[in-house]
Amino acid sequence: MQNDCACNCGCNKTDDPRFAELKTFIDSVKEVKGNTMAVLQEAQHIFGYLPLEVQRYISEETGVSMAELYGIATFYSQFAITPRGKHHVGICLGTACYVKGAQKVLDKVLQELDVNVGGTTPDSLFTVDATRCLGCCGLAPVMMIDDDVYANLDDTDVIPGILEKYRG
Numbered sequence: 822m823q824n825d826c827a828c829n830c831g832c833n834k835t836d837d838p839r840f841a842e843l844k845t846f847i848d849s850v851k852e853v854k855g856n857t858m859a860v861l862q863e864a865q866h867i868f869g870y871l872p873l874e875v876q877r878y879i880s881e882e883t884g885v886s887m888a889e890l891y892g893i894a895t896f897y898s899q900f901a902i903t904p905r906g907k908h909h910v911g912i913c914l915g916t917a918c919y920v921k922g923a924q925k926v927l928d929k930v931l932q933e934l935d936v937n938v939g940g941t942t943p944d945s946l947f948t949v950d951a952t953r954c955l956g957c958c959g960l961a962p963v964m965m966i967d968d969d970v971y972a973n974l975d976d977t978d979v980i981p982g983i984l985e986k987y988r989g
């Protein structure tokens with residue numbers, strides 16, 4: 822089979838329709854100044870994360886350097902450069918939550934899922950992150966799973982049961 826890889830990384834990206842979808846978007850915003858964030862957001866939406874070959878493709882198509890793309894992708898928490906789990910678990914480590922024991926919540930989640938901060942479980946079900954203030958300090962300590970908020974988690978024994986709900 823012919824390898825159509827245009828970036829010499831050995832991938833078959835031109836066989837992957839997602840690159841064509843991304844190219845269509847890039848072409849549509851080509852004339853828009855400061856379009857890099859929009860392109861990265863679309864790429865994240867299409868691929869689920871921003872692997873190196875996608876960053877390389879964007880660099881080739883937009884002329885933005887790999888260093889700049891990588892810098893943006895790793896600075897903003899909305900972007901991921903490794904695959905994300907089906908469910909995103911965010912434990913708030915803002916001041917109010919921290920004072921109320923957020924570290925214990927984080928430790929319990931990491932122990933239950935056997936991952937590090939920023940890690941994804943081997944079954945790709947959960948990705949765990951420590952977050953900044955989620956804007957509901959009165960409910961501290963707080964954890965979010967996807968769009969669900971779990972408040973007042975002083976008793977970390979409830980955490981395994983909460984996680985279990987997302988395993989079904």
Ligand code: FES
Nearest residue numbers: 913915918954955
């Ligand atoms: S510090 Fe956790 S919600 Fe504000």
